[in-house]
Amino acid sequence: MIEVEFWDYDDVDEMADAVAGDIAFIIESAIDARGECLLAFPGGSTPKPVYEKLAEKKLPWKRVTIIPGDERLVPVDDERSNIKGIAQTFLPLGARVYPIYAEGAEDYVMAGHAADARLKSLKWPPDLVWLGMGTDGHTASLFPGPDLDDAMDAPKGKLVMGIKPDPMPEGAAVERLSLTRSAILQARTIIITITGQEKREILEGAIEDGQSSKLPIGRVLAETEFPIDVHWAP
Ligand SMILES: O=C(O)[C@H](O)[C@@H](O)[C@H](O)[C@H](O)COP(=O)(O)O
Secondary structure (H helix, E strand, O other): OOOEEEEEOOOHHHHHHHHHHHHHHHHHHHHHHHOOEEEEEOOOOOOHHHHHHHHOOOOOHHHEEEEEOEEEOOOOOOOOOHHHHHHHHHHHHOOEEOOOOOOOOOOHHHHHHHHHHHHOOOOOOOOEEEEOOOOOOOEOOEOOOOOHHHHHOOOOOOOEEEEOOOOOOOOOOOOEEEEOHHHHHOOOOEEEEEEOHHHHHHHHHHHHHHHHOOOHHHHHHOOOOOOEEEEEEO
16 A cells, blocks of 8 residues: 655645655755755646745755656747746756756657667656646646657666657647656655645545556556655645
């Protein structure tokens, strides 16, 4: 049975404060232990207040590398780009923000191979993979669709894959790059942030279903070997 601990907050602001504090601790511990820190952050809207609280903290940012745990195949200045929000917040602090998508790949599959090669130049595993979740149970860009099984069953060495969601998600109906399940599970720490009763019930159901979950988040969590903190606000 997956070991998941829910941390409930009265509101998003309280959750953002707490999660920013946890990430700051992970950063300081990593740098104490290894002199550097590698973080994988989610895109979407939920993380934004956490990004802001974290950016207020006095940390050795020059020793921190941040990658998006997943990316949309759009130009870096596109509002839908995950690296855009991360770069706007953390580049000014001196952190190294490392894109996984280099425009110009002939298709999403080739973009995945290029991203996988790029990530291999980083010191894996990451100190943190921070995940969000959609109401369809996707996490990172592990969406239901033809590429899901490959991303779930990718070998340990395959860190990133191109993903063609089917159906395409509303709002960002573009092909994606995503950390594979294996890459996510290699993280020293995994945290999840979600808001709202609907997502909480979907996540609790996926945890309950375990290995038999039909949801990507459930199939990721079913393989975890250490406790996962889920931070939730109404
Ligand atoms: O690229 C993305 O969209 C994210 O990485 C994705 O996995 C996100 O975490 C969920 O879609 C939840 O998004 P919200 O926080 O906006 O609900």
